[in-house]
Amino acid sequence: MPGKSTLSKALAVAFAVLTVSAIGGMISMMIVFEIQTNNLTMTELPTVPSTTLAPPPVMRLPRSLIPERYEILLHPQFYSRIVEEVNVTTPNQTLFFNGSSTVYFRCHQATKHIFLHSFELSVSPPEVIDRDNNKKLSVLSHQQHDDESDFLEIEMEENLKTNGNYSLSLSFDGEISEYLQALYVSKYTETDLDFVNDTIQERFLVATNLEPTSARRLFPCFDEPDMKAVFQLTVIHRRGTEALSNTRQQRSSSIDEEWKYTQFFPTPKMSSYLLALTISEFKFTTSPENRVTIKTYARPEAIDAGHTRYAAEITAEILKFYEEHFDLQYGMEDLAQIALPDLEPLAMENWGLITYQEGALLYEEGVSSWLHKEVITTVIAHELAHQWFGNQVTMKWWNEIWLNEGFATYMSYLAVDHAEPKFQIKEKMIMDDLHAAFEEDALLTSHPLSAPPNDVQTTGEILGMFDAISYSKGAMVLRMLAEYVKDKAFDDGIREYLKTHRGGNADQEDLWVFIQNARNKESKPTVQEFMENWTTQIGYPVVTINTISGSINQKHFLYNSSAVSNLLWKIPITYTTNISEPNDFWLGERERDGMDELISKKGEWILVNINTTGYYRVNYNVENWDRLLWQLETNPSRIPLMNRAQLVDDAFNLARAKQVDVTLALKSTRFLRSETAYLPWESAIRNLEYFILMFDRSEVYGPMQLYLRHQVEELYNFFKNQTDYSTVPDDHSLQHNQITAIEVACSNGLPDCVEMATEKFAEWMDRNDTNTIHTNLRSVIYCQAVAAGDKKEWEFAWEKFLNSTDTSEKDQLRKALSCTKKTWLLNRYLSYTLDPDKIRLMDVTSTVNHIAQNAAGQALAWNFIRAHWDYVSQGDAASLVMGVTRRFSTPFELQELIRFRDNTEMNGAYRATLQAIEQTQVNIQWVQENHDAVLEWFERETANLE
Structure with missing residues (x-):
């Protein structure tokens, strides 16, 4: 699942304006408390005292009973279309389902109690059968536990016997959700009418989204990832609709004039969260001939218009790549993927039936941005990687979800590069993930990749693991490991790991064994020794190099410079200089002094962590920093592209952590005036975005805007001719940087840019249906024109948003609507997010976050989410908290955030709220300590520009 964190965020902006930055600084000790984590000590916020003396519930199922097979019958009661006819009563939409299930299980330890999961289901009295004797057993009672365990407990009159085979049958009913949970309803508009009497065009479908703990909302089950079983599903649905599930249809037949049933072949042995079902009137496109039958489903008009054609072609290419790369076939004969109008998150890897948001699968020629193909390819590559990492081999428990998500993220680099080499975006994808991980992992409220199982028990705690650590840090440490053992050993190791554990569950220790065996070396450290601290801490x-003394040491990098940490890592060091070849060595858990190779000669600079293959930051003595910055300004090509970006990122974040002077970070942006490559610009603008967030309400903002306007002018002029004529470069990296140039130039008031954007938007408004703005540039031009405009521009964009049927275009307009500087329009826009007919629930989080990114909308958004938390938190609650609080930098805002945490049901956002509190503390102190120096630097740099 490119879940609620990193991949979703990164891809949502892959073809838009800026990558909004990580936040840094030092923690202000405004509020004091104690936290102890391994070798860490910090002050912590006060917790709400417990109101009960009762012990906490047991949260894990006992292993006395292990499921082997489920037979499930589901009957969702809903209409796919509600027809209005003259003199005919219109039926109401029905949103409930009923069904029955039988689970066959083996008893591994004698017990009188059957525990399984059930949540928000009305369950009938159970029937338990001894399958060895075909005997019905007596049930004393059954009860639903009223706690976070979601246990359904059944007490038997007699013990179930060790090694006995039993079955449990239950009937149940529940509600079809309107909030994208478990089995939920989705509404869309179909403009291709099928018969004369239709007078409205609304259509409905139902779909499931069960990861991580929602299978229990669909049917009673053993809802834990290592309790794998075979699932055979039968669905009763209305005639005229098609039911899809993990496997192909085994049989289907009419029941009466209204209903039919579809039975599916049994699935492979799999975890409950991978079960999937959709019922719709969708059509499909078939991929090019392949060993596996691949069908891509979408709304009929999207199929007819060819919007699934690109996804269908690229899916076949990526699936073939993975089968060859893993030397292991995809586990089924069929693969269906479906573009859903509503889904939270961006996509879900259900085995055999992958679900996607429409924007992650549909591409409309002439409307979708050219860069949108990158989004589609990357999401498909991520989900297909899960067919091996997650579906065939699954982590034992959610504390190691990184084995799913980190691997899917890492493998997508290889797959996208293979399937679309002309994109040349592997480096961009890596840097996006590296910086997302660095941002979150520099906080004391981070978590290990492999967290202690007892720390991940409740659904909220499980949801908290779907973040930048599991996705992005997971991918980065795998990349570092592959570099250490070399690609062949890494690939051979994961192939054996997949083959050996196919159909089962594994943990990270299993993985290390196979990679170490493939490496076939006795040199130290072993894979396990190398990786232990990277995954359990x-x-x-931050590695600090002194090129005068030759000393090198490491320290836990934290934005809180006063925190005490003794954590250490085994670090693979690579380095080069401007006069010597690259070299490498190990930095163990002690600092090293007097390393002659690190002592620079006159005019020589040393650059550590070549191409950022190691997951660490690098600091230098001032003399080496000055030489590196001089190199950037005089001949930047001498430094590898990824390192040019990383030098900027390290300088800014080290300044936030009080390890270098803030003016050194600002000086690292001087070279940009003559830089045209995307990665350095992206890194600089993302980091300067933090300065904007902290200072756009102060006197610093004026000279900062002037400086940025001056720095970006040459880049804007580099693209000006193409931009003026609505054309774009062929190179994908330059296409991204063209967008950056327009965004930075317009938002900082470069007259040529503002005039260009407003004129192009005005021309569209005059012509109405004729839009000549290049599809790549629409998002940024829409935003800047709305920002410079008034009610007329906003309402034109709103009308176009409502009437557009293209998901990509709607997303670009939805972002642009948040760019207005008129607070009353932003307030109106926020109110629209409460109406799913205007803003879909799955889009609420990103819409509110877009508004909060706007200085005119931040306070409005904060008040809004607190007033409407029950509704807005149905989406990505964690992302919402982090997004809306990014500007917080005052003690008053900190106190408000603490009150919000203490008085609100967090809905999976508790960890994110702690991180927001910590980040706000960071911001308060950072602004206090750096305001004057930053103002002075920008005023000095711009003294002669006006």
């Missing part, structure tokens, strides 16, 4: 190190 929070955070990452």
